[in-house]
Amino acid sequence: MSGGSLVDAIEHCFEVGWSDGLPVVPPYRVLVDRMLDALHWDGEEVLTSIAGQDTEVCAEQVAAMAVMAGCRPEYGRVLRPLTEAVFDERLNLAGVEVTTGGVAVLVVVSGPVVTEVGFAYGGNSVGGANSRPNATVGRFAQMLRYFCGSQGGAMRANGTMGHPGRISFLIAERPDTHFPPFHAQSGLPAEVSAVSVCSAEGPNSVNNHYSFEAEGILDTIADCLAHAGSTSYYWHHGLYLVVLGPDHAETVSRRFSRDQVREYLFEHARRPTDELARLGRIPENPRAESKVVRGAMRSPVDNPGLLYVVEGGAAGGRFSAVVPGWVGSHEFISRRIADT
């Protein structure tokens, strides 16, 4: 397309399918080139080929997505490692788009970059925080998923229900977290900045305003993790993210380290296997890998390492959240963000 008004360009993007359903910033050549400079990529550089689709993705296309999502070039130091994380084979981008699970790419930003770039980490923490860095970087990650995993390739999205995070889904960790930084759970040094991704369902709110004991808070979270419809009961290897609100984190951290929180939740988030089988949450002929033991209590995860904890949200309301990962998402994929 050439010529025409800004509104014409936005409408053109809708017409040719360059949209996630919302208007985009038209990927004008001058804006894309500026974004490429910020990303330190040559436009023709092939960044990845999507497994299972024989699809190549060039830097120019990724930069166009960043422009369309509304990102500023200053976010480039986050967008580059984020792109590398989303293209990591462990995320299984093509699988994310063909599953009936309807999952989004969940982005967690942690470390000094949160304040340096201006990510919001208070109210509406899991909902985009009404902040440009949160909303647009999260949207960029969904565009990578959508355009590279589905729209540009051979696959079609098959999510039965989906959730609003498929437009944008980013959580920035509170800089004053009571625990070591989120990315330390992925083995990165505590002092660095990092971006981490997994594929995830929508968040479940956990309300507990009247317990000021760690066990009361964690037992409530455990009950949410272990509800009968929790996704991973059978497959057993999908991760979960627990977003501790600062008021809950303050109470819990007085008694438990983060690893102890993960162990506690692993032990207490359980339901009877026989009940799950009666409800149809366990198939008739379970495979050995799923470790189904009749008569025993069953966790939705195979081990506490699949339970991640991040601190986010505003003080003043005693809420947390549980974000279930896709059963095919076995770990957060973390990348270090370069210093400025």
Added chain:
Amino acid sequence: MIADTSMEDPMDRAADDGYAELVSPMPRARSGRYSINVRPQLREVVLVDNDKPNSINIIRATQAELRRRGIAVRDEIIVRPVGRDPIDKQPQLFGQLSRERALVLDGVND
């Protein structure tokens, strides 16, 4: 109150300053040409199980139902070794299916 709609439109600028061209975000498949044989060479059905919950039960029921209707179905059900991995990451199975002369019914997914 009347809104001010006089905001500068970048498209009013000269067409050669970078606001005339839109860059496509669309990756495209790089596949070469390939052929698909839509007519099986054998009048027989071969069933593939994708290792999903309860899927083998459904495949066995399918096998029985097809036979009840007089359709030749091979005894052996091909079972995908790792249900969660794309089939092109399982080259042995991929090769086996590409050489298959019967009608392949690729089974249940979730």
